Amino acid sequence: MKELAGIYIIWLRDVKKFFRDKPRIIGSLAQPAIFLFILGSGLAISFQVFGGGGGKDYLEFMFPGIIGMTILFTSFFSAMSIIWDREFGFLKEVLVSPLSRASIVIGKNLGGSTVAMIQGSIILIFSPILKIPITVVSILKLLPIMFLTAMVISSLGITLAARLKTMQGFQVLTNFILMPMFFLSGALFPLVDLPKWMAYLVIINPLSYGIDAMRTVMLGNSYPQLHPLYINVIVLSAIIIVITFIGILLFNKQE
Numbered sequence: 001m002k003e004l005a006g007i008y009i010i011w012l013r014d015v016k017k018f019f020r021d022k023p024r025i026i027g028s029l030a031q032p033a034i035f036l037f038i039l040g041s042g043l044a045i046s047f048q049v050f051g052g053g054g055g056k057d058y059l060e061f062m063f064p065g066i067i068g069m070t071i072l073f074t075s076f077f078s079a080m081s082i083i084w085d086r087e088f089g090f091l092k093e094v095l096v097s098p099l100s101r102a103s104i105v106i107g108k109n110l111g112g113s114t115v116a117m118i119q120g121s122i123i124l125i126f127s128p129i130l131k132i133p134i135t136v137v138s139i140l141k142l143l144p145i146m147f148l149t150a151m152v153i154s155s156l157g158i159t160l161a162a163r164l165k166t167m168q169g170f171q172v173l174t175n176f177i178l179m180p181m182f183f184l185s186g187a188l189f190p191l192v193d194l195p196k197w198m199a200y201l202v203i204i205n206p207l208s209y210g211i212d213a214m215r216t217v218m219l220g221n222s223y224p225q226l227h228p229l230y231i232n233v234i235v236l237s238a239i240i241i242v243i244t245f246i247g248i249l250l251f252n253k254q255e
Contacts, residue, residue: 002098002099003099003100003102003103006097006099006100006103006104006107007103007106007107007110008107009107010094010104010107010108010110010111011107011110011111012111013111014078014108014111014114015111015114015115017081018115018118025119025122029123031070031073032066032067032070032123033126035062035066035069036062036063036066036126036130059130059132060130060132061190061219061223062187063126063127063130063132063218064187064211064214064215064218064219065185065186065187065188065211065215066187067123067124067214068120068149068182068185068187068207068210068211068214069182069187070119070123071116071117071119071120071146071149072153072178072181072182072185073178074112074115074116074119074120074150075112075113075115075116075150075151075154075157076153076154076156076178077157078108078111078112078115078116078157079108079156079158079160079161080157080161080167082108082161082162083161083164083166083167084167086165101248101251102248102251105158105244105247105251106244108154109151109155109158109244109247110151112150112154112157113147113154114147116146116150116153117147117150120146120150121139121143124139132218132219134218138217138218141217142214142218145210145213145214145217145233145236146210146214148210148233148237148240149210149211149236151236152239152240152243153206153207155239155240155243155244155247156206156243159243159247159250160177162247162251163250180201180205181206181207182207184198184202184208185202185205185207185208185210185211186202186208186211186215190223190224191208191224191226192224202226206236208226209226209227209231209232209236210232210236212225212227212232213229213233213236216229216232217229
């Protein structure tokens with residue numbers, strides 16, 4: 001019960017920080033809106049000019065990818081709070097508490113994943129504007145997949161933050177990791193007929209499984225699928241277990 005209470009407190013701290021930060025909530029809509037209505041519309045027109053169709057179909061294809069992008073950046077940057085907590089002394093207080101290191105990692109992971117899922121859910125308000133059919137049933141199926149995807153990225157960020165000492169090092173590493181993950185996830189273009197070297201990168205990219213699952217739930221079989229839905233869920237769950245275990249091992253070495 002002590003460990004569960006500790007996990008809950010760490011989770012609650014991250015969630016409260018999110019809801020108390022009103023500019024953050026408002027700003028979380030800005031980047032997805034720019035990608036959808038400016039970049040997405042521009043690319044759709046380009047596809048029409050070059051004879052590739054486009055229009056509404058491309059914006060519909062892109063929509064799950066923008067949700068995945070929101071989850072990617074939100075969940076990964078939530079791990080940045082670990083470095084802030086280390087610099088300001090809060091992490092030291094948590095580490096010397098009776099709470100186990102495993103509970104700290106799980107609590108941070110759940111907190112960051114919850115916030116990322118909420119921000120991803122906010123993007124759904126754009127679906128009526130784009131005339132993308134979203135039902136209550138599809139939303140109920142979508143939320144667990146969003147949460148699984150967020151847990152994968154959050155656990156990866158926590159694992160990296162456990163070894164990094166400065167905010168500058170974390171920011172450099174995020175630019176090196178996040179953008180390739182995003183562009184190789186199928187968010188902006190179908191992952192079919194790729195060069196072999198790129199196809200291998202797609203296979204090891206966890207975000208590609210999350211976006212593929214979200215697109216399947218939202219749009220059915222209207223677009224090429226990488227894997228069946230159950231395969232995506234199994235892979236995401238396995239990655240969560242492995243990376244969380246590594247994160248716990250690294251946190252056990254924290255002083």
